Amino acid sequence: xxxxxxxxxxxxxxxxxxxxxxxxxxxxxxxxxxxxxxxxxxxxxxxxxxxxxxxxxxxxxxxxxxxxxxxxxxxxxxxxxxxxxxxxxxxxxxxxxxxxxxxxxxxxxxxxxxxxxxxxxxxxxxxxxxxxxxxxxxxxxxxxxxxxxxxxxxxxxxxxxxxxxxxxxxxxxxxxxxxxxxxxxxxxxxxxxxxxxxxxxxxxxxxxxxxxxxxxxxxxxxxxxxxxxxxxxxxxxxxxxxxxxxxxxxxxxxxxxxxxxxxxxxxxxxxxxxxxxxxxxxxxxxxxxxxxxxxxxxxxxxxxxxxxxxxxxxxxxxxxxxxxxxxxxxxxxxxxxxxxxxxxxxxxxxxxxxxxxxxxxxxxxxxxxxxxxxxxxxxxxxxxxxxxxxxxxxxxxxxxxxxxxxxxxxxxxxxxxxxxxxxxxxxxxxxxxxxxxxxxxxxxxxxxxxxxxxxxxxxxxxxxxxxxxxxxxxxxxxxxxxxxxxxxxxxxx
Ligand code: BES
Ligand code: MN
Ligand code: ZN
Numbered sequence: 001x002x003x004x005x006x007x008x009x010x011x012x013x014x015x016x017x018x019x020x021x022x023x024x025x026x027x028x029x030x031x032x033x034x035x036x037x038x039x040x041x042x043x044x045x046x047x048x049x050x051x052x053x054x055x056x057x058x059x060x061x062x063x064x065x066x067x068x069x070x071x072x073x074x075x076x077x078x079x080x081x082x083x084x085x086x087x088x089x090x091x092x093x094x095x096x097x098x099x100x101x102x103x104x105x106x107x108x109x110x111x112x113x114x115x116x117x118x119x120x121x122x123x124x125x126x127x128x129x130x131x132x133x134x135x136x137x138x139x140x141x142x143x144x145x146x147x148x149x150x151x152x153x154x155x156x157x158x159x160x161x162x163x164x165x166x167x168x169x170x171x172x173x174x175x176x177x178x179x180x181x182x183x184x185x186x187x188x189x190x191x192x193x194x195x196x197x198x199x200x201x202x203x204x205x206x207x208x209x210x211x212x213x214x215x216x217x218x219x220x221x222x223x224x225x226x227x228x229x230x231x232x233x234x235x236x237x238x239x240x241x242x243x244x245x246x247x248x249x250x251x252x253x254x255x256x257x258x259x260x261x262x263x264x265x266x267x268x269x270x271x272x273x274x275x276x277x278x279x280x281x282x283x284x285x286x287x288x289x290x291x292x293x294x295x296x297x298x299x300x301x302x303x304x305x306x307x308x309x310x311x312x313x314x315x316x317x318x319x320x321x322x323x324x325x326x327x328x329x330x331x332x333x334x335x336x337x338x339x340x341x342x343x344x345x346x347x348x349x350x351x352x353x354x355x356x357x358x359x360x361x362x363x364x365x366x367x368x369x370x371x372x373x374x375x376x377x378x379x380x381x382x383x384x385x386x387x388x389x390x391x392x393x394x395x396x397x398x399x400x401x402x403x404x405x406x407x408x409x410x411x412x413x414x415x416x417x418x419x420x421x422x423x424x425x426x427x428x429x430x431x432x433x434x435x436x437x438x439x440x441x442x443x444x445x446x447x448x449x450x451x452x453x454x455x456x457x458x459x460x461x462x463x464x465x466x467x468x469x470x471x472x473x474x475x476x477x478x479x480x481x482x483x484x485x486x487x488x489x490x491x492x493x
Contacts, residue, residue: 002178004171005103005132006152007125009160012116014040018075022110022151025081025102027118028053030063035117037156038082044074049082063087064097066105077112081105085118092123093403099127100470106132110151116158122166125155129174130470135185169298173484176294177477183286184463184475188262188279193235193310196261196282200240200289200308206296209243223349225328226309229342232266232319233312239350242292242306252303253491254360255292255483256350258343258367259285259310266313266339267321280475281343283462284366285310290480295487302491307354309346313339325424329353330446335424343369344428344439348446355448362391362452365443366479367459372435374460381405382461382478385440388452395454395486402481403469405461409437416441 017024017040026038032053034042042049048069052058061067063086070079083101086094098119102111106128113128115121157163183191183199191199197212204210215236218227223239230237243252260281264270270278285308292306320326324336329349336345347365354363373383384406386392392408399406415437418430426445430438440455447453461478468476 002133002135002182004129004174004178006150007129007167008152008154009121009164009167010154010156011160012037012114012156012158017041017114018044020075020077020112022077022112023079023081023107024075024077025083025111025113025115027083027085027098027115029085029118030087032058037114037117041075041080041114045069045072045080046074048072049080052082058084064089064094064101066101068105078109079107092120095119095123096127096130096403097469099124099129100131103128103131106153108150111153113153113155115155120166121155121157121163122170125153125163125167126170126174127470128153129171130177131472133178133181133472135182135474137182137186172298173294173481175297176290176484177480179293180286180290180477180480181471181475183289184280184283186279188312191261191282193230193238193259193261193312196259196285196310197238197240200242203242203293203296206293208292208296209245211241213239213241221353222327222329223353224326225334225345226311226349228320228324228326228336229260229266229313229345230311232314232316235261235312237309237311239353240308240310242289244292244295244300244302244304246295246300247303247491250303251361252305252358253487254354254358254363255288255304255306256347256354256363256365257285257288257306257308258282258347258365258369259308260343260346261310261312263313263340263342264315266319266342267315268338268340269315270340277463280463281368282310283368283458283475286462286475287366287458287477287479287483290477291483294480294484300487300492302487304487305354305358305360307350309350311342311346313342328446332426332445333424335421335427337427337429341428341439343367344442347443351443351446355451360451362388363447364395364454364456364483366456368462369457370436370439370459373457376409376436377407377460379460379464381407383436383457384408385411385437385455385457386453387411387444387447388454391452392454394490395482398486398489399482402485404478404482406456406482409440411437411440411444416444
């Protein structure tokens with residue numbers, strides 16, 4: 001797994017600033033105020049910081065942005081990084097964004113962050129950790145390339161103990177986010193259904209109970225809808241059940257993820273352009289896995305079960321065809337109009353199984369389900385669909401707190417009608433109009449009446465083509481932070 005940055009917390013000591021090696025970061029308010037560390041660096045460098053703060057360049061520097069002073073005289077550091085604090089962001093977002101700005105300017109060696117005057121240091125370290133991600137699993141190094149020198153980031157603080165304690169929980173969530181990103185970034189020839197299941201099984205070492213259901217077990221359970229999707233693939237379909245029991249004997253909350261390790265479309269084959277992006281079609285399963293890892297690492301005081309449906313959607317002589325009718329575990333029959341609408345076929349059975357087996361207090365499913373959600377919301381927000389206002393509002397609050405974009409869209413009977421089939425209980429597509437909503441309606445047919453449920457369509461947010469605040473381009477880990485917070489605020493209180 002991709003490692004987090006090495007982070008340490010040390011006692012601030014004015015006399016130890018001058019000999020610091022590597023880079024040294026200080027913070028200045030938008031009004032130009034420095035803390036004692038800033039003042040010390042300013043005096044060591046004979047007023048360089050103050051001259052910058054008084055200049056037009058400081059005024060022009062965006063809030064949350066940073067300026068680098070290379071090889072400052074009067075100090076042994078290779079550079080001083082001045083971060084202009086943000087007034088527009090509230091905490092903890094402001095501290096996290098400042099940390100992310102540092103991650104971008106951190107260079108490769110050591111970084112000393114002199115932050116005790118202004119900022120919640122643990123949140124700063126969290127933002128830095130989240131942004132300092134790089135997926136290097138498949139880059140080869142030439143023999144004469146030196147091993148990359150990833151230095152230590154040390155926060156110099158009046159109260160390092162407090163920050164160290166606060167960071168323990170945040171670090172666990174960051175590790176969950178990294179786990180998700182590694183899974184989502186992995187190519188499909190590497191992350192097969194079996195490799196994915198094996199990775200999850202390894203999490204038993206963290207105190208999770210992990211079960212892998214193979215095709216024979218799924219057949220026995222009657223998951224014909226899920227199994228139909230994987231029939232064209234050489235990789236066996238699997239459902240993995242992860243249980244975290246950190247609460248009492250109360251019923252668990254359930255998370256369900258779409259794990260299509262590659263979505264070629266099946267017989268309804270996708271066009272070639274962009275098909276390579278469909279290695280991320282297991283994004284929902286990736287988020288569920290990352291949340292379960294975070295819960296285990298931080299020993300959450302809640303009962304949560306995570307289920308993922310792992311399949312590959314390929315064209316083949318044995319693949320399901322358009323026009324086939326399959327029977328779901330629930331018992332309803334589905335006419336498969338388009339084999340590329342496969343995610344809902346997978347989720348139908350996993351959702352049903354989750355409710356039958358665990359009688360959960362609520363269910364959230366995550367899926368890179370529709371291209372239509374990208375048309376509607378772009379890459380900024382995930383689509384949110386729910387049958388329960390209280391749960392939905394709690395989730396939207398958590399997402400907002402974590403700066404993860406989320407926007408609720410409607411459900412309704414008129415949309416559900418679009419799924420009527422001439423020969424079966426329903427068909428798997430509802431036509432071009434409201435494509436994300438009809439997909440959600442399809443899922444809702446597999447949610448029991450009184451079970452609070454949210455469906456998150458993360459097709460636009462799971463993996464993106466440009467850098468974001470807290471992630472470089474590629475997999476974002478969207479949702480891990482919001483779901484972890486939801487569980488913390490709602491079930492651990
Ligand atoms: N995995 C895709 C959705 C997707 C598209 C995810 C782009 C990420 C980026 C899904 O299985 C799919 O193919 N959906 C179809 C549904 C259609 C056939 C009703 C779509 O959106 O075109
Ligand atoms: Mn598809
Ligand atoms: Zn798909």
